[in-house]
Amino acid sequence: MGRCYRTSLHKNIILLLAIIFFLLVLVASIPRKTGKLPPGPTPLPLIGNIHQLVYQAWKGKGIVAALDFYRKKYGNAFTVWLGPIPAVNITNFDTAHEIFVKNGKKCVDRQLAPIFEHITGGLGILTANGEGWAEMRRFTLLAFRKLGVGGAQMEKRIMNELDGRCSELNQEISQAGRAIVPVQFFDLTVGSVINTLLVGKRFDENTKDDFLVIKKLFDDSAETFNLFDLSVPVWLLKWFFPWRYNMNLNARRTIRNHVGKEAVERLERVESGELILEEQEEPKDFVDVFLGKMREEREKDGGDDKNYNMSSLKFVLQDLWLAGQGTTATTLYVGFMLLAVHQDIIQKVRKELWKVTNNSRNLSLQDRSNTPYLNATIAEIQRHASILNVNFWRINSETIHFDGYEVAPGALMTAQLGALHVNEELFESPEKFDPERFLRDEKLIQQLIPFGIGKRSCVGEQIAKSELYLVFGNLLLRYDIKPHGPILSSYDVFPYGSAKFPDVSAKLEFTRI
Known part of the structure; x- marks a missing residue:
């Protein structure tokens, strides 16, 4: 003893x-010059405002409530000191647009979590900075254009997957009179779409269990996606919290190996001469486009390019898979749960869709301009789902002036999406689920920024927008949807974490119209 x-x-x-x-x-x-910062709570030496932030998060039962408290007290721009480093938080659209769009070049680099830098070594898109990040972002956007993202080719991918999932629902309905729909339905639908886009394979009966295992592993590691785990040095995590360190590391390694397996096998076939990469107007998937670029760079330089190699490809695939799967699936799940208890809104959406499609065809991306109520409903769902509790901070490289304030180089800045989306100055009665707010004020939909703003906004924004429109619209055309059991009152399992993770134990009941 x-x-x-x-x-x-x-x-x-x-x-x-x-x-x-x-x-x-x-x-x-500590920066030698802090400039004239926006107001905020008085910091203490060494720890800054961390103690106050923790208290307000505990008092308000979540980090968004804490940030919203400071917004109401100090205004739409306020400073919270994270130890000795000032973090300027913006919670309204106009100021965010001025800083991150008009002055976007001054604050491009993200403040990277030590654990992510340790895992990625600066590769990928989500947790990378500098020219490597810029090159991968440019290439990814170009690859997405080649793959038809935002257009008919992407619509075909989504609808093929949705039709496949709906055939399973219809079979269950024909046998039992209804289909009980858990969160896995949305996870598989979205995961299969992104997997098809990235590596050309959907999740079928033989592979969906592998996907669900990987998804569960990542969900189990969600607890480590918080300000503590993302702020402390890697050695501290390794030494004192090894299980948290290993959980974070293993989840991302497993995902990276999964999405990278097809790429490795395809490269081996190319190098053996079994597979010949040809220039294609419509390439099969992201891996094809990337391997083509790898070959091009090798021929140019005579060796592996620092950006275009298999390690880089694996990390880019991992980032695109994580960003494209989790956020969209969560938005769909939360959205249908909201709609299930607002049957009046479902009826209004369906009436609009019947008129547009003449109740005789699928909803198409080309119908967007004719479905203002569906567009407004999806926007309101995204506002409520608001996936990031705490947005990634960016490091300003030059002095930034706005609204009479001066933020010196080295400070952190971000548009706090969680607090912005509950800002009553923008969204009246923010706690209310009210799609018509976007119809009463058509400019309001432009002030909703679920994908971020500026040069670090989500690279997969067009993919997600297409999925949300087609899945919400076509499922509401095909099925009556209601709760199966209780609808949970809280959607956030870890309200103190950086990202929002809903309680996914509730289920829906689908019957054919």
């Missing part, structure tokens, strides 16, 4: 010394 006590005491002393060392490092990194 004495030995256990001494071991515990020894670890506590080491932890205390580690924290002191960490704080000293933070103190050494």
Whole structure:
């Protein structure tokens, strides 16, 4: 027992010394000039406002509530000190547009979580900076254009997958008179679309269990996606919280190996001469486009390019898979749960869709301009789903002036989407589910920024918009939807985390119209 006590005491002393060392490092990194910052709570030496932020999150039962508290107290631009580093938070659209669009070149780089830098080594899109990030973003957008993202080719991919899932629903309905729909329906639909786009394969009966295992592994690691795990040094996580470190590492490694497996096998076939890559006007998938670029760069430079190699491809695929799967599937799940308890809104949407399609065909992306009520409903769903509790901070590289404030280089800045989407100055009675707010004020839909704003906005925005429109619209055309059991009152399992993760235990009941 004495030995256990001494071991515990020894670890506590080491932890205390580690924290002191960490704080000293933070103190050494205090910007010499902070400029005239927006107002905010008074910081303490070393820890800044972290204690107040934690208290307000506890009091309000979530990080969004804490940020909204500071918005109401200090205004739409306020400063919270994360240790010795000022973080300027913007919670209205006009200011966010001025800073991140008009002055976008001044704050492109993200403040990267040490654990992500450790895992990626600067590769990929989500957690990368500099010229490598810029090159991968440019290439990805070009590849998406070649793959028909936003147009008829992408619509075909989505509808093929939706029809496949609906055939399974119809079979269940024919046998039982109804289909019980869990969250896995949306996970598989969205996951299969993004998998088809990236590696050319959908999840069928033989492969969907593999997908669900990977998805569960990532969901289980969701608890580590919080301000603590994303802020502390990697060595501290490894030493004192090894299970959290390993969970984060293993989840992303498993996803990377899954999405990269097809790419590795295809490259081996190319190098053996079994498969010949040819220039295609309509390439099969993202891997084909990337391997073509790899070959082009090899022929040009005579070796592997630092951006176009298999390691880089795996990390880009991982980022696109994670960003394209989780956020869209969550929005669909939360959206249908909201609609299930607002049958009047379903009827209004369906009436509009029947008129547009003459109740004789599928809804198409070309119908968007003729479905204002569906567009408004999806916008209101996205506002409520608002996937990020805390948006990624960016590092400003030059002095930024706005609204009489001055933010010196080295400070952090971000548009806080979670707080912006509940800002009553923009969205009257924000707690209310009211699609018609976007019809009463048509400009309001432009002030909704679920995909972020500026140069670091989501690279897959057009994919997600197409999926949301086609899935919501066509499922409402085909099925009556109501709750199966209780609808949960809270959608966020980890309200103190950086991302929003809903409680996915509720189910829906589908019957054919």
